[in-house]
Amino acid sequence: METKSRTFLMVPYYLWMVLFVVAPIALVGYYSFFDIQGNFTLANYQNFFSGTYLSLTLSSFWYAFLITVFTLLIAYPTAYWITKTKQKQLWLLLIIIPSWINLLLKTYAFIGIFGMNGSINNVLTFLGLERQQILYTDFSFIFVSVYIFIPFMILPIFNALDKLNPGLVDASNDLGASQWVTFRKVIWPLTVGGVKAGIQATFIPALSLFMITRLIAGNKVITLGTAIEQQFLVTQNWGMGSTIAVFLIVFMVIIMILTGDREKGGNQRGNY
Amino acid sequence: MGTTSKLAKLYLALVFIILYAPIFYLIFYSFNSAGNMSNFEGFTWEHYAAVFEDTRLLSIVVNTIIVALLSALISTAIGVLGAVGIVYITNKRLRQSLLSLNNVLIVSPDVIIGASFLILFTMIGVKLGFASVLISHIAFSVPIVVIMVLPKLQEMSSTLVDAARDLGASRRDVFTRVIVPYIRPGIFAGFFLALTYSLDDFAVTFFVTGNGFATLSVEIYSMARAGITLTINALSGLLFIVTLILVLGYYFVANRAKTPFQAGVPK
Numbered sequence: 001m002e003t004k005s006r007t008f009l010m011v012p013y014y015l016w017m018v019l020f021v022v023a024p025i026a027l028v029g030y031y032s033f034f035d036i037q038g039n040f041t042l043a044n045y046q047n048f049f050s051g052t053y054l055s056l057t058l059s060s061f062w063y064a065f066l067i068t069v070f071t072l073l074i075a076y077p078t079a080y081w082i083t084k085t086k087q088k089q090l091w092l093l094l095i096i097i098p099s100w101i102n103l104l105l106k107t108y109a110f111i112g113i114f115g116m117n118g119s120i121n122n123v124l125t126f127l128g129l130e131r132q133q134i135l136y137t138d139f140s141f142i143f144v145s146v147y148i149f150i151p152f153m154i155l156p157i158f159n160a161l162d163k164l165n166p167g168l169v170d171a172s173n174d175l176g177a178s179q180w181v182t183f184r185k186v187i188w189p190l191t192v193g194g195v196k197a198g199i200q201a202t203f204i205p206a207l208s209l210f211m212i213t214r215l216i217a218g219n220k221v222i223t224l225g226t227a228i229e230q231q232f233l234v235t236q237n238w239g240m241g242s243t244i245a246v247f248l249i250v251f252m253v254i255i256m257i258l259t260g261d262r263e264k265g266g267n268q269r270g271n272y
Numbered sequence: 273m274g275t276t277s278k279l280a281k282l283y284l285a286l287v288f289i290i291l292y293a294p295i296f297y298l299i300f301y302s303f304n305s306a307g308n309m310s311n312f313e314g315f316t317w318e319h320y321a322a323v324f325e326d327t328r329l330l331s332i333v334v335n336t337i338i339v340a341l342l343s344a345l346i347s348t349a350i351g352v353l354g355a356v357g358i359v360y361i362t363n364k365r366l367r368q369s370l371l372s373l374n375n376v377l378i379v380s381p382d383v384i385i386g387a388s389f390l391i392l393f394t395m396i397g398v399k400l401g402f403a404s405v406l407i408s409h410i411a412f413s414v415p416i417v418v419i420m421v422l423p424k425l426q427e428m429s430s431t432l433v434d435a436a437r438d439l440g441a442s443r444r445d446v447f448t449r450v451i452v453p454y455i456r457p458g459i460f461a462g463f464f465l466a467l468t469y470s471l472d473d474f475a476v477t478f479f480v481t482g483n484g485f486a487t488l489s490v491e492i493y494s495m496a497r498a499g500i501t502l503t504i505n506a507l508s509g510l511l512f513i514v515t516l517i518l519v520l521g522y523y524f525v526a527n528r529a530k531t532p533f534q535a536g537v538p539k
Contacts, residue, residue: 014356015413020411021376024388031391078287081280091284098291100515102491104474105508109294112301112309112500119297122310157497201377208381211474214288215496225383225475232387245384248324256379271493 075153099151136218160194286498343409386479400482417462424458490499
């Protein structure tokens, strides 16, 4: 009786899982075998392995890599020093608030800042320099993306650093390790889980950005996300779009496995 | 030590300034009478007035809020029931795979969610518009509710439920008068997050919205593609205030109740 009523209560949840988790992925896989006329074909996969989509994938990975590296370089020291402040929760809150502001608005701000008649160019002319094309360049794309992802990288790293027992750092210092050695041998290994979580939260979305590429990079940068959006909403070639989506899902799973430090945490929680 | 902390403060201040500069830049120029984002000519409220006179924009704002509230409510209900169900599953394997499936939508890129939902809605014949957007928002908010509620359920001692049962409470009473009050902070946290997920979403909505219906994010996107309009700036000023209230509200609730974000709390 007990279990029966519980299962009954779970019906909406199971229904959600089947309809919106399992079915969509299956549908994407299914659609990837059809061409634009609705005929069964393997051409989409052939097409993917032909030159254009492979180089697109490579460049998308390269951009995602650069974005992740810069985000990490900025976020780690920030997270580290936040844990050293007296009011660390307040500082963390202050750093996190911008991530709650609508993404579109933040991106839109950069159209004004980087534009031909924008603030940066006004400063340049004031300094007697020539106006530069900043918007619609690789630089602006990477800058804006890093800006967007910084809070998402800071949060998991902060949590990892916050859990770190300061006694370990003191012990390392007392035993004569230099600050650099302490960082490399003690702090970094113990916080690498947070870094991995941060990379997960940055790299996968960076592969699939399409709004920022359209608004900030013009059509100069094409990520996997942009290609999917293009196929689905512009060209209306759902088959090709699904094929790219299949590969994006595969890449996502690989990245999850590579950065899969979180499994342990999950199991521990599951033991209750 | 003194120099390090000075450097640290400088660095933090710099990151802080960079993170906030674009937001305040937007708000600053929302008062610009020149109508552009480069030369501040004079102070004006006209762009704010334009927001409130634009009935189309206002109806989009109302749509966005309705979708956010409805999707947060419904996804919270589904998520809470799901979490309660998951906790009582004794088969470890099954529970683990349910949890993994639960997290799929959290880690999936928005583009994938949007594209696959678009296929799904077209196949089962849901008309693109309010319904498809609402259903999508419910769908991607359910797992975050489960994640917020689950730790609360797990830390709840099972003796509480046993005691209630021994004292003659019906199963329904146990749920509404023992379990729900205990996990209320988690429910609130999940509801708030679902609300912000919905308000913030652009990519998924963009895919499933069709022609007739728009949420604020989608509308801002098409406005921004057309170029600079200071109406967007005025809108961002208003949204900034709303967001601040939401965040502070959330932290108030979270701090009072020590929800999962306050991970450092010793037990």
